[in-house]
Amino acid sequence: MSLNKNLNDIEKSQLIELMHESLRIRSHFELFLWMQGKLQVFLPHEIMITAWGDFSLGVIYFNIVSPLPGIRSDKIASHEINQFLQNLFNYWLNHAKAPFTLAAADNILHDCEFSNKESSYYLKNMKSALVHAIKDHRGRHDCLYVLLSSNLSFPPASRPMLEALLPYIDSALRQIEHLPEQQPTLIKAEPEPKDESLNILSGRELEIMDWVTKGKTNQEIGMILDISAFTVKNHLQRIFKKLNVMNRAQAVAKFRK
Template sequence: MTYRMDHLSTLSAEHLNRYQRIITEAIGIRRHSELLAWLQGELQHYLPHEILIAAWGNFTENLICYDIVSALPGVRTEYSDPRTLTPLLQGLFNRWVELGKSPYTLGAGDSGFLLEEGDLQCSLGKALQGMRSLLVHGLTDERSNQDCLYVIFSLERKLHNSLGAMQILLPYLDTALSQVTPLVHPESNAPVLTAQPKDGEYWGLSKREIEIMNWVRIGKTNLEIAAILGISVSTVKNHLQHIFKALNVATRMQAVIKVTEGRKRDS
């Protein structure tokens, strides 16, 4: 926070006004189309990129969800291959942790950037092979105890000049992404619970509790879940207390892990 305030104090009125517009627009984002328009707008002045990948979850347990936002044809979450993308995200996350959770950049010639030949043989993979630099930064959500990683890929080589801007804009990037329902890949490691469970399945959770668990698994807060479902925050908390008791867990992440393990045994 101190760095951001010090850096902002040195900016010209033009830059401050631009930052203000970017931040104001971020707060109002609700749809993927709005998110894409925001990312392709004035934000490009500070964070030039062709592809953004947002990843979140428990990286230690390899329980990672991700969402891809790009204007490039075919570069979409649903067309990606989590079997090869997830290890890449895991490696970038590990490096971020090793660097003290500070933002960093990699060039096309740096170790850890390039994919192996044959990886991600899809529109995303081909696009990533053409990128010349990437920038990585993240944060830890203390409420859900989840890590969130943001990776931007650019055809340009100047992303090292964007490290300061990334530190300033990361909270608003996170805000914008958190207000949009992610397009979770159907083969993602995160569990997807059906709205109509079979008798005795899912530890006796109700249909409403299954809905809540589906929002919990993608990182939504109690306030966000309440707004989405049209119920009070206290009702969400009451449902979560019953869910934790039914699953015999103490935290949201433990609940996600337990449900995931249960789904793997059923599959």
């Protein structure tokens, strides 16, 4: 479906302006206004859940943007929603990596148990979902985007529209800091002994890993520590070797134990 054929000149102008505005977002408040403003013209929704991390390892971070009361990232625990997000990502991965929709008959979120009653009420009253994702083959930093609506379904044009706007939504989110509650809670079957391999990390390596666990990129860590992104990359390669891991996500999982 071609977007150009389905938009009039005014809508095309609004769409271009929406894309440009995404590049100027620098705070959570600006992100909220952007998502509740012109984005609603093209992708109407009441709740947006974004999730990122290494889904293959179950290391998932999430963020929720919504004007509804009680629907906040800090009101929902990772273990209450991670399996739902994992299932959506797996479905997307196994179905041509294309955007897809869910309707009321799919019982969206009905199997999830939320401790916050207000959050549970609104989430379980969502009737439809629009889902798309990004598979990061280089950094294993996958991203999932879930738009929820109380309407019975999303219009057919929503899927190609989300596909077109996803790079701008993704860019907007990457330009703002993570909130403390956006860090995942890893559930362990039983307590595990402290990994002694962490003791061999230098002070600088521990400092870098601390920023890595907060979701910072090599470039961002370099700016914070006043070193080059290349130097950060070299430090990470030594860290991976010391921790006996293959990538960033595995290092984070081991570092958090």
